[in-house]
Amino acid sequence: xxxxxxxxxxxxxxxxxxxxxxxxxxxxxxxxxxxxxxxxxxxxxxxxxxxxxxxxxxxxxxxxxxxxxxxxxxxxxxxxxxxxxxxxxxxxxxxxxxxxxxxxxxxxxxxxxxxxxxxxxxxxxxxxxxxxxxxxxxxxxxxxxxxxxxxxxxxxxxxxxxxxxxxxxxxxxxxxxxxxxxxxxxxxxxxxxxxxxxxxxxxxxxxxxxxxxxxxxxxxxxxxxxxxxxxxxxxxxxxxxxxxxxxxxxxxxxxxxxxxxxxxxxxxxxxxxxxxxxxxxxxxxxxxxxxxxxxxxxxxxxxxxxxxxxxxxxxxxxxxxxxxxx
Numbered sequence: 001x002x003x004x005x006x007x008x009x010x011x012x013x014x015x016x017x018x019x020x021x022x023x024x025x026x027x028x029x030x031x032x033x034x035x036x037x038x039x040x041x042x043x044x045x046x047x048x049x050x051x052x053x054x055x056x057x058x059x060x061x062x063x064x065x066x067x068x069x070x071x072x073x074x075x076x077x078x079x080x081x082x083x084x085x086x087x088x089x090x091x092x093x094x095x096x097x098x099x100x101x102x103x104x105x106x107x108x109x110x111x112x113x114x115x116x117x118x119x120x121x122x123x124x125x126x127x128x129x130x131x132x133x134x135x136x137x138x139x140x141x142x143x144x145x146x147x148x149x150x151x152x153x154x155x156x157x158x159x160x161x162x163x164x165x166x167x168x169x170x171x172x173x174x175x176x177x178x179x180x181x182x183x184x185x186x187x188x189x190x191x192x193x194x195x196x197x198x199x200x201x202x203x204x205x206x207x208x209x210x211x212x213x214x215x216x217x218x219x220x221x222x223x224x225x226x227x228x229x230x231x232x233x234x235x236x237x238x239x240x241x242x243x244x245x246x247x248x249x250x251x252x253x254x255x256x257x258x259x260x261x262x263x264x265x266x267x268x269x270x271x272x273x274x275x276x277x278x279x280x281x282x283x284x285x286x287x288x289x290x291x292x293x294x295x296x297x298x299x300x301x302x303x304x305x306x307x308x309x310x311x312x313x314x315x316x317x318x319x320x321x322x323x324x325x326x
Contacts, residue, residue: 028157028158028159028160029084029157029158032053032054032055033051033053033054033055033056034054034055034056034084034085034157034158035055035056035058035082035083035084035085036051036055036056036057036058036083036084036085036086036087037057037058037060037079037080037083037085037086037087038057038058038059038060038086038087038088039059039060039061039067039070039087039088039089039093039094039097040059040060040061040067040088040089040093040094040281040282041059041061041062041063041282041283041286041291041293041296042089042137042143042283042293042296043087043088043089043114043146043150044057044058044059044087045059045283045291045292045293046143046146046147046150046172046293047087047150047154049147049168049172050147050150050151050154050165050168050169050172051154051165051168052164052168054154054158054161054164054165055085055154055158058079058083059286060072060076060079060080061094061282062282062286063251063252063282063283063284063285063286063291064251064252064282065252065282066252066253066281066282067089067093067094067281067282068093068095068096068281069096070094070096070097071096071097072097072100076100077100080100080104081104083104083109084109084110084157085109085110085112085153085154085157086101086104086109086110086111086112087112087114087150087153088101088111088112088113088114089113089114089115089134089136090113090114090115090116090134091113091115091116091125091132091133091134091136092132092134093115093134093135093281110153110156110157112149112153114146114149114150114153115134115136115146117145117146117149118136118142118145118146119132121145123142123145126205126206126209133202133205133206135203135204135205135206135280135281136206137206137293138203138204138205138206138207138210139206139207139209139210140176140179140180140183140210140297141176141180141210142206142210143176143293144173144176144177144180147169147172147173147176148169148173151165151166151168151169175294176294179294179297179298180210182301182317182318183211183297183301183317184211186301186302186305186310186311186312186317187211187212187213187301187304187305187310188212188310189305189310189311189312190213190304190305190308190309190310191308191309191310193242193243194244194245194308194309194310195212195213195214195308196213196214196215196216196238196242196244196308197213197214197215197216197248197304197308198216198217198218198235198238198239198244198247198248198258198261199215199216199217199218199247199248199249199250199258199278199280200217200218200219200248200249200250200253200254200255200257200258200280201217201218201219201250201253201280202215202217202219203217203250203280203281204217204278204280205217207300213304216235216238218231218232218235218257218258218260218261219253219257232257232260232261232264233264235261235264236261236264236265236268239261239264239265239270239272240265240268240269240270243270244272244308245272245273245275245307245308245309246272246273246274246275246276246307246308247261247262247272247273247274247275248274248275248276248277248278248303248304248307249274249276249277249278250277250278250279250280250281251277251278251279251280251282251284252279252280252281252282253280253281255274258274262274273307275303275304275306275307275308276303276304276306276307276325276326277303278299278300278303278304279296279299279300283295283296284296284299284322288322289316289320289321289322290321290322294318295316295320295321298316298317298318298320298321299316299321299325301317302314302316302317302321302325303325306325306326312325314326
């Protein structure tokens with residue numbers, strides 16, 4: 001009788017144990033520091049600032065790599081498999097990683113599109129929900145809202161250290177508020193006739209809207225779009241008529257199309273120079289000041305301001321740039 005009872009109860013016992021294990025795994029980390037993977041550096045940097053010593057944060061898509069075209073390797077998938085928590089931007093930025101991220105979610109892993117939280121807020125996403133512009137980090141105030149979302153998700157995953165995450169967010173959001181103020185002041189020194197930003201692809205619309213600068217990208221929101229002949233001709237005409245002194249290349253996008261409009265303007269007697277290289281879809285080298293979100297924005301603000309005739313210290317608005325901007 002005892003043997004029969006054992007065989008009857010054994011599956012129920014195993015099912016109960018399985019459910020208990022699954023439940024405890026979802027309640028928070030089993031060990032510290034727990035593992036967080038973020039797709040892009042801008043998210044990873046914020047997650048490190050908020051998580052502090054409680055998490056080991058890894059950036060999947062490194063410097064100089066275009067997230068629009070990024071395809072995960074087996075090693076990348078292994079890294080995601082080993083992660084306790086995954087953050088990605090969303091808004092169609094990591095388009096080629098959709099199935100990979102969905103696969104991680106289907107396994108019950110916490111996976112969050114942190115920038116998509118803005119769709120539920122009062123913040124206006126350019127393009128709306130269907131044709132969203134994903135480059136929200138170019139508006140520092142918007143990125144502070146994303147930092148808020150990251151804080152919330154960390155606290156949900158690890159409620160034991162929620163007070164630490166809130167404290168770190170308060171300190172970091174104050175830094176972002178000051179960065180936003182400094183960027184606004186720097187851009188205000190650019191002569192009004194020069195407040196136009198021409199780049200390889202349309203990654204700076206949030207910056208333009210936030211800081212009062214007209215933005216023109218040769219390619220569309222995604223680098224997967226082609227730079228059409230008509231679009232290049234229109235930009236050449238714009239450069240000639242506006243007398244803009246400089247255009248900009250990007251660290252993660254080919255400079256071929258930018259050089260094409262410079263040559264086109266030159267053929268019509270208008271000399272335009274490359275004002276510098278901007279960080280658009282990726283930050284600077286890991287371990288450098290430009291390899292942080294604040295350093296990335298500082299570099300961009302300083303480069304744009306100086307190239308378009310404004311006043312900014314060559315070493316950056318915080319005097320921390322690795323190389324002075326000419």
